[in-house]
Amino acid sequence: MPNTIRLHNEHAAHFSLERLVWPSGPTCPHCGELTRLGRLNGLSTPVGTWKCYACRKPFTIRNGTIFHNSHVPLHVWLQALYLLTGTKLKVGSQRLAQVLGVSVRTAWHLKQKIVAGLEAAPSKAVPAAGWHDGDIVMRCASLACQSENRPGSAISEARYERFLAAVDGDANSETDLRFIQALHQLLAARRDAAEGEDDGTIEVQLELGLLASEEPEPRTAIAPASAQALRIIR
Numbered sequence: 001m002p003n004t005i006r007l008h009n010e011h012a013a014h015f016s017l018e019r020l021v022w023p024s025g026p027t028c029p030h031c032g033e034l035t036r037l038g039r040l041n042g043l044s045t046p047v048g049t050w051k052c053y054a055c056r057k058p059f060t061i062r063n064g065t066i067f068h069n070s071h072v073p074l075h076v077w078l079q080a081l082y083l084l085t086g087t088k089l090k091v092g093s094q095r096l097a098q099v100l101g102v103s104v105r106t107a108w109h110l111k112q113k114i115v116a117g118l119e120a121a122p123s124k125a126v127p128a129a130g131w132h133d134g135d136i137v138m139r140c141a142s143l144a145c146q147s148e149n150r151p152g153s154a155i156s157e158a159r160y161e162r163f164l165a166a167v168d169g170d171a172n173s174e175t176d177l178r179f180i181q182a183l184h185q186l187l188a189a190r191r192d193a194a195e196g197e198d199d200g201t202i203e204v205q206l207e208l209g210l211l212a213s214e215e216p217e218p219r220t221a222i223a224p225a226s227a228q229a230l231r232i233i234r
């Protein structure tokens, strides 16, 4: 059955990606455990967190992807990806920041990482296991998406309304397909790329404006993915 990818809020984005990447249920990215896994639903737990009872480590669907170790919510990443790849609009960092409700620096960083991720991925990406022809992006009228009354939902709703307004008139099955193919590529890259454990740090430093004055050589050896991120930042 085709999947419906929803990106109106954090829960929807996590559920959508989980169905795509784990069609037959979650897998611990640390130890490969398939059964002794549980979803953590505490109010203070980040959305989409799972716990592995074999290795005791938490994980989310973001592990091993370019979305990993990022303070930017997953639905914001997906909306950025749609705006950058689905539509024909020329979306600059300023506009991206305005629609997504993030700083221009964060928008710029999202754009760099998405562009670099797509360049690094094979253009004919092998579909993720749960992928089907006819997968669609659901653009529900925003009212239909307002059933979840969770902390921060007002922010997601306002953001989603700006997103819908930004793609209005330019979103159809073709733009959906371009977005889905791009998402495909990024998820395929996840299988090759080593986990860039430094990426979160880089992003935070970028947000704080610290990287501009940093020396080119990092203090410690860095993974290839991080090395690439650093090259892009310079």
Ligand SMILES: [Zn+2]
Pocket: 028, 029, 030, 031, 032, 033, 052, 053, 054, 055, 056, 057
């Ligand atoms: Zn595990």
